[in-house]
Amino acid sequence: MFGSYLRRELLGRRKNTIIIAAGMALAVALVMLVTSLTAGVRAAQAEALESVYGVGTDITVTTTPAAPEEGQEGEGGGGPGGAQFDFGANDGEESDGTTSLSQSMLSADRGTETFSADALTTVLGVDNVSSATATLALTNTSFDGEIPQMSEDQQEQGSAEGQGGGTPPQGGPDGAGGSSFSVDSFTVLGVDPSVSDIGPLSSVTLADGRLLTADDAGQNTAVVDSDYATTAEIAVGDTLTVGDTEVSVVGTVTSTGTDESAANVYLPLDTAQTISGLDEQISTIQVQAASSSAITQVADDIGEALPDTTVNTQEELASSVSGSLSSASALVTSLGTWLSVIVLAAAFILAILFTVSGVTRRTREFGTLKAIGWSNRRIVGQVAGESLVQSLLGAVIGLIIGAAAMLTVTAIAPSVGGSSTTENAGGMMQGGPGGGGGFGGAGMGQTADTAVTLTAPFTPSVILIAIAVAVAGGLLAGAIGGWRAAKLRPAAALGSLS
Amino acid sequence: MYTLTDLTKTYTGKRQARVTALDSVSITIPDGEFVSIQGPTGGGKSTLLQLLGALDRPTSGSLSLGGTDIATLKERELGRLRADDIGFVFQGFNLIPTLTAQENVETALVPQHVAADERRQRAREALESVGLGERTDHLPSELSGGQQQRVAIARALVKRPTVLLADEPTGNLDEHTRDEIMALLESQWKDRGLTMILVTHDSAVARRAQRRLRLAGGHVQDITAA
Structure with a gap:
């Protein structure tokens, strides 16, 4: 009964279903795109850093x-x-x-x-150094x-100050x-x-x-x-x-x-x-940690073991990447995130309002169901189920839209510039924290510019995030709508009886 | 059997004004009796039907059905009672518009956890018993008012209740259809040995009952002999 009731409600109230699903689809697509772009920007940053500091470098050790x-x-x-x-x-x-x-x-x-x-x-003796x-x-x-x-003679003449004359050079x-x-x-x-x-x-x-x-x-x-x-x-x-x-x-x-x-x-x-x-002298040590989660701990341990050195992690190196790549990163992390939050909130509010509005419109229906013995739990489950399926429909549409947007970004492959510069205490520009680390920065060690291609990778985590967003939205709207339905007193709900 | 003793129901309206809908009503309705309730609007008819249907609790007094005091039951127990023992027929039919006639009837068996196959079988039989065996897959919007009320009656009876409560069941129907529906209700009442309580403004309908009650100003009066 749950399934057929749910199916008939969604088909019977198509307009409602389409509006909620469309709102959720927009939110899911935007969250996917922002998440993917964030990953793409991070990859671009890593690529930019890689070209400056070398592949696989998690930490650099230098001395100021x-x-x-x-x-x-x-x-x-x-x-x-x-x-x-x-x-x-x-x-x-x-x-x-x-x-x-x-x-x-x-x-x-x-x-x-x-x-x-x-x-x-x-450094090699520090735990978790790969x-x-x-x-x-x-x-x-x-x-x-x-x-x-x-x-x-010339030398003597040259050294005798104030004495003119002598042999021409x-x-x-x-x-x-x-x-x-x-x-x-x-x-x-x-x-x-x-x-x-x-x-x-x-x-x-x-x-x-x-x-x-x-x-x-x-x-x-x-x-x-x-x-x-x-x-x-x-x-x-x-x-x-x-x-x-x-x-x-x-x-x-x-x-x-x-x-x-x-x-x-x-x-x-x-x-x-x-x-x-x-x-027995060196200028830079490049370190690869055993895992990304160990980088901070390894950096701290190296700092303790070598107190006179400067230890920089990739994350800190990332902060030195500037240029349009930095702008893209800032855009994604600020505007993109806020846009996602706003659209997400709008979609959630839309879903909640439509669900609550639907419950209000169906007051007599739920009152009737209560009158014939349906429990609150069953009614809440019905409302939540409908809301969840509407959101999941939105997720499917959003996945398609989001994937298309991500593929478009990847196909266009906008090129963004990145440069890594670091200014030391004396104001002298040098080649990044590596000070010549990697093949880059040897001696010249100034500003390293690079052009990288921005992509929007379509990964399983992006799909999971999209589904999680839809499920969360559906459950939230369903819970609120169901709570409203459960609160209805059957006697009051049955207008014809009151 | 319903036993009402000093049954009082008051509501707190706007500006904290207290309205007494039922004032110390004491009546007994034996099993299998067909009772009609008449009275002016606001006289307490609907309130009495809500209390008899375990949709609400009295403010004071006692109301027992088959020895169970409804006033003391918890919400879940009231729901159980409604699911098993009480069938409702409403003036506006109250069918779920997106479900077919058969699915509407099936909704009454859901709280009883009847298996899907049996549920479908019983719903089909119930619709056949009200003359709608050919309309099982129709949506309410595809049925006439009389047919919709037949579906509602099938929904009320499919769970085999002991009590059938009907609130103006013919209020939205023309005279001919009214008679058809009343004939159907009476036949079901007789065949199933139901206790049937019917609220109506229509004296022609009320006169078909074994006992006629009149509710006015929260007080009940037996007018069967009138």
């Missing part, structure tokens, strides 16, 4: 650069300051009154502080130039005492060649030659970014001067990270440490 003290000069070995070239009086090759000087230096990135590689062992790898972000700077050869590239020199630099990232599931090696594809492998540890081998290789006219098999060491180029790679954040040259970590003189 100390503010330079007054008069402090930067030196290799990390910390503030840049490369400084020192030439002795007899350095260089002399020819025709010209001294040719050339020097190459590998030093830590400007604005990047290095710390002991022992920290990696500490994997971790260390990198060392460096910059290779080379000086190449010609200056005029200076005789002892000679030599140099222009033959008249002039100088010519150039300073070039490229970014170098020391990576653990045996780790490819996390960190830099997780976000590169081989263009030519081969990738670094565990056998390259301690070897003077290098992999070069394909774009840089083209610009610098470097090919696989060539040698490259890094610091004062000649390294063999064994391969070229294309980074899936952004161009702005890609390193130019990748060396085995220990090789990079040796050449730069930063033995």
